[in-house]
Amino acid sequence: MVLLKMKETAEAYLGTKLNDAVVTVPAYFNDSQRQATKDAGTISGMNVLRIINEPTAAAIAYGLDKKGSGERNVLIYDMGGGTFDVSLLTIEDGIFEVKATAGDTHLGGEDFDNRVVDFCIQDFKRKNRGKDMAGNQRAIRRLRTQCERAKRTLSSSTQATIEIDSLFE
Incomplete structure (x- = not known):
């Protein structure tokens, strides 16, 4: 089909x-x-x-x-x-x-996305006095979208920036 x-x-x-x-x-x-x-x-x-x-x-x-x-x-x-x-x-x-x-068969782009998202969550927590967004599904979804975009950018560039306004309170 x-x-x-x-x-x-x-x-x-x-x-x-x-x-x-x-x-x-x-x-x-x-x-x-x-x-x-x-x-x-x-x-x-x-x-x-x-x-x-x-x-x-x-x-x-x-x-x-x-x-x-x-x-x-x-x-x-x-x-x-x-x-x-x-x-x-x-x-x-x-x-x-x-x-x-x-x-x-269990390694691919999604695994890279997950690692970058996890890194960003930990980096955010470290820079914001322990604030943990891991339980906020909306914030994670927005972060994942930007991480995927950055990954695609890195296919043709040497650097990418992840910026998200009002990600987590």
Whole structure:
């Protein structure tokens, strides 16, 4: 159902029918998970030409298949909302070989958000004579929103500021 919606969205954007697809999967997917993904593509009405690992797709998107000559080892990491994956690829003559992959299915952007929120709560408490906002859900929600915004800013900048007016009385 999700793939069908994605296909329809892509067709509407491109203004043409799509028949073929290359589908990406996490590098740690086993054969049955890859086959299930391929089957889902077929059910959505697409001819799945190939299933490739997400790190390989990232390397291709970055143009690593066209840069330089000779064998190169490339480390690619993918920090998702709730997962962290790392793959080591060898690239030679446009051929990608996954040498190793590892990850943590319980580590991702949300964990960073939580750590920054916890840090800010403790920092606020230290700077405001022991005032503890931990029990104030509204303050925590506002703080979390700003921490997430700061995290996104840090994706393209070297610093970010978290400022919230009237956060906690």
